[in-house]
Amino acid sequence: MWQLLQIELFKIFKRPRTYISFAAIAALVGIIQFGLKLDGNMYIEFMLRDLSASFSIEGNILNGYLVCYIILQLLLVHVPLLITLIAADLISGEANMGTLRLLLTKPVSRTEIILAKFLAASIYTIMLLMFMAILALFVSMAIFGTDDMLNLKSGYVVQLKSSDIFWRYVCAFGFAALAMLTVASLGFFLSIFAENSIGPIVATMSIIVVFTILSTLDIPIFNKIKPYLFTTQMIGWKGFFDVKVNAENEAIVGSIQNVGRVLQAAGILVLHIVGLLVASIVVFKKKDVLS
Numbered sequence: 001m002w003q004l005l006q007i008e009l010f011k012i013f014k015r016p017r018t019y020i021s022f023a024a025i026a027a028l029v030g031i032i033q034f035g036l037k038l039d040g041n042m043y044i045e046f047m048l049r050d051l052s053a054s055f056s057i058e059g060n061i062l063n064g065y066l067v068c069y070i071i072l073q074l075l076l077v078h079v080p081l082l083i084t085l086i087a088a089d090l091i092s093g094e095a096n097m098g099t100l101r102l103l104l105t106k107p108v109s110r111t112e113i114i115l116a117k118f119l120a121a122s123i124y125t126i127m128l129l130m131f132m133a134i135l136a137l138f139v140s141m142a143i144f145g146t147d148d149m150l151n152l153k154s155g156y157v158v159q160l161k162s163s164d165i166f167w168r169y170v171c172a173f174g175f176a177a178l179a180m181l182t183v184a185s186l187g188f189f190l191s192i193f194a195e196n197s198i199g200p201i202v203a204t205m206s207i208i209v210v211f212t213i214l215s216t217l218d219i220p221i222f223n224k225i226k227p228y229l230f231t232t233q234m235i236g237w238k239g240f241f242d243v244k245v246n247a248e249n250e251a252i253v254g255s256i257q258n259v260g261r262v263l264q265a266a267g268i269l270v271l272h273i274v275g276l277l278v279a280s281i282v283v284f285k286k287k288d289v290l291s
Helices: 002-013 018-047 064-075 079-087 092-097 110-144 166-191 198-216 230-241 259-286
Strands: 149-152 157-160
Touching (some): 064 149, 064 166, 079 110, 079 166, 166 198, 166 259, 230 259
16 A cells, blocks of 8 residues: 555656646745735735724734735635646546556555545645645745734624734644645546546536535525535635634634534535545446556
8 A cells, every 4th residue: 555655646746747736836825925025015004994093003914924814815715726637637647548457457456546546646735735834824924024913804803912823824724634635535536437637627626616606605595505515614714713702802812713613614524525535436446447
């Protein structure tokens, strides 16, 4: 199994297109940081235009913590495409090259092959998110410094103490890993049904777009299925930045406003991952490989 995993990782990282995802993340994060460094103060003034009339806001508002939050909101919507480019190619790509049938002649079970490929896709996904975390959080902290973080909500603002933020980002990126692994699982599952990677990639992104639309539509008939759509739960990382307040309306350090909702969202994502992996094993074991 370990040898199979090493082979699959070698296949992934020997392809030049694998590094396109890392380059794209670096470019996008860099562009956002560059733009905020040049015109960030205007952006902050726009965000706080209503509060500035009533409160005196001092300190380093545009700090690395806030910049990372902005980056996460903007990029986690687009990262699934970068993950799908690899995950949806693991089975279909080999079928297209004619090496899948040769692989099945080796003295390993189909279940081991699926698990090795899935673990390789998971490692790639986690490495991409870790790379994004280094650029979005640590580089932003180096460029913009650190301070308390203002998290603007629709009707109020949450002030998080600088000493109470870093662990929230650790949890947020961990939750984001679950969300992106769900996308990888979906692309991986769909790759079993095709003999070229274009179909699974397009199908995966189409499903994400449709589910995202259903998640945002405020129509009663769709409200019953919304909680079970993985796209609804993918933004659950924001829950780590919602805090409880005391009687003086001050944020309680180390608290999360709705822990149950965050755990429920994570649980639904885990169920999607496990369900899609089991389905991949079952379908692949019954699949006739002719190419």
